[in-house]
Amino acid sequence: MPSRRFPLALLLALTLAGCATAPRAPVELNIVALNDFHGNLEPSKYNYKGADGKTETLRAGGIEVLSGALKAWRAEDKDLLVVGAGDLVGASPALSSMWADEPSIDAMNMLGLSASALGNHEFDAGRKELLRQQNGGCDSPRPDKACKLAPGFGGARFAYLATNVTDSATGKLLVPGWRIEDVKGVKVGLVGAVLQGTASVAMSSAIAGLTFADEAESINKAVPQMRAAGAQVLIALIHEGGSTVDAPDQPDCANLKGAIVDIAKKLDPAIRVVVSGHSHTGYLCKVDGRLVSQADAAGHLLTRIKMTVDPASGTVQSVAARNIILKPGDYAPEPQVSAFLANVKERSREQLARPIARLGVTMVARKSSEAGESPLGDLIADAIVAKMRDQGAQIGFMNPGGIRKDLEANADTTTTYGHAQAVLPFGNTLDLMDLTGAQIRALLEQQWARPAASESMVLQVSKGFSYRWDEKQPKGSRIVPGSVKLNGVPLDDNKTYRVVANNFLAEGGDNFPEFAKGTNRVATPIRDLDALIEYLGKTPDALAPSASLAASARIEKVR
Structure with missing residues (x-):
């Protein structure tokens, strides 16, 4: 009578083959976005308009509550990805600006920011200072402020991105246009752009020799490059915005107006999420089926974005977002961030209180x-x-x-x-x-x-x-x-x-x-x-x- 037992080697091969073909479970990517921080290390006044149309004035933001919120959310997902949409510095309160905004760059490092689009205010002190803020060092056009808080300045550990800003003399981008982050085995492509109209809101001497191209066209040109480098999921970080009558936490708002709408409509369909800035407005809108978000300004809000992705194909199965008001006391701050802020305030106290x-x-x-x-x-x-x-x-x-x-x-x-x-x-x-x-x-x-x-x-x-x-x-x-x-x-x-x-x-x-x-x-x-x-x-x-x-x-x- 023939044996019904499978040879051990054959059984093992069949088992491995079954494992190889088993579909992988969808991956949940959690992204947090901010924009237009403008050096607001401490809480500031925020006028919040609710769904009932009533406006409430409160204090929100500041690096202590931001650090506490991110710590709490990282406890839920250690692979949290934090991104920005520009104007992290510039037009800052004295607590940051009197030190050439170095405290704000250091704060973003402590918060674990991964990348941010350039904003127009990153150009306030010219390209030399912008690149110093990225790369570190003390050779600054503001020698009375640079490296005065501490003897050295290490620069940003996050990447500034702008795929539409070119040095006219060399034809090369001023900063990288995009980068790829590996999150839970998914290659997430982040591509940045600053408003094409930067020349109208920046000093001409600060941007001399730079050209600012169309945001959507520049981003779309970068998509094949990102794909070739393995990017599966694409997120655009754009320092341009709009406005809406909807409440900042209204999901899928449909009343967005402004420059960002036309930009979003021209983007490659593969880009499912647009993190915007510049207009200092909170919104969670849909434009041609894609999420377009903004988190007001000054750290008043953080946008929490959840993307469900097929890890094999990179197909985005769903996108959801919330805007969270950051009220001091809602989240316990990171001790190192509190200590850092206390040091900056103490160093600044005498001059600010004069x-x-x-x-x-x-x-x-x-x-x-x-x-x-x-x-x-x-x-x-x-x-x-x-x-x-x-x-x-x-x-x-x-x-x-x-x-x-x-x-x-x-x-x-x-x-x-x-x-x-x-x-x-x-x-x-x-x-x-x-x-x-x-x-x-x-x-x-x-x-x-x-x-x-x-x-x-x-x-x-x-x-x-x-x-x-x-x-x-x-x-x-x-x-x-x-x-x-x-x-x-x-x-x-x-x-x-x-x-x-x-x-x-x-x-x-x-x-x-x-x-x-x-x-x-x-x-x-x-x-x-x-x-x-x-x-x-x-x-x-x-x-x-x-x-x-x-x-x-x-x-x-x-x-």
Whole structure:
């Protein structure tokens, strides 16, 4: 009778063959995204709009609660992947900016950030400083700040990515365009891009010799390269954004508007997730079936993204996301992060606490009126004219985008260096120039001719300068004829006026090219911050309490 027993070798071979063909279980990838951190090492004010449409104001963010949240989530998944969408530094509070933003780079290292797209603010101090922040070292265009917190600076342990920024002289990318992370055996391709319009929001001298290409086209060109290197799952990190009426934690929102929508629609279908930035808005939207997310700014939110992936084919089976508010106390911070922050605060305490003036109010607001004018904008414009008056300055202009926070004061209305620096963190210097009356009128019309123009970009003007505008008129013709006046006298188109502005505006920044046409130019080494501090110090208690509540009606909107 023939034996029914299989030879041992044959049985083993069949068993191994069965194992080889057994399908692998889907893999869950957990990603955490942040954007527009802007050096906010400590919690800051966050206006949260809920699903009911009501707005709640609270304090959120700061590296302690961020570290605690990431520690808790890593306990759930040790392979957590942390990514960013740019503007990690720049426009930072004094606690970071007074040390050349090195504390913020160190903080991102401690949080375990893997990669981030470049943002426009990474270019604030020029390409040399950007590359120093990436690679480390002390050779900086800001020698008074660099390597002063500690004797050496190691640079970012995460990778800055931008596949659309090219050195015009060499034709090579300024930083790598993409990288691949191995997460649970899945090759995750991260590709970065900064907004193509960086030239309109950065000083021309800071980005000289660089070209900024179309975001979607550049990313799509990188996809075959990433595939060839083994990438299975593709995630785009893009420093460009949009806005929506939906709550920041509304899943699959369908009302996203803005530049990021057109970019997302042009992306290779293989890219299922787009982490965006720049517009300082929280959202979890769907654009042509792909997730487009943003986590507000300043670490107020973190976006938790869960992707289920077939590890054999790399097929993304599902994508889900949540925006989590980071309120201090919700997560126990990492002790090393708390110790680091305490050290930075102690090293900074004396300078930040230095009193500079008594305001007479506890806050001067940057919120603008319906016409686009703000009390704080008035104050800054007055300060820069006062500083340059002996050099002939008659009119001062300030861009509202350069005013980063309200000017706050202590309970006794004393404001400090730290308060003032939080308002003007860029370290911009003041430039003088001559503009004709006709050029000034053309400049004012450019407030609405800009791409994606809004009333929030209405220039702030100094005392004695006034005009009226009518939004019912077409762009290019909104300034009411005869309304542009200096000290009550209509501007003469053919007369020359001496104008002062920060060097960002003077170079045509924020899409105001008329500034760049100014003549008889003088670039001074005087910082706008120093002008503001001096002005406040010379005028103790001069700010009326109403200064915090209303602008001075220098700019009027026709009703």
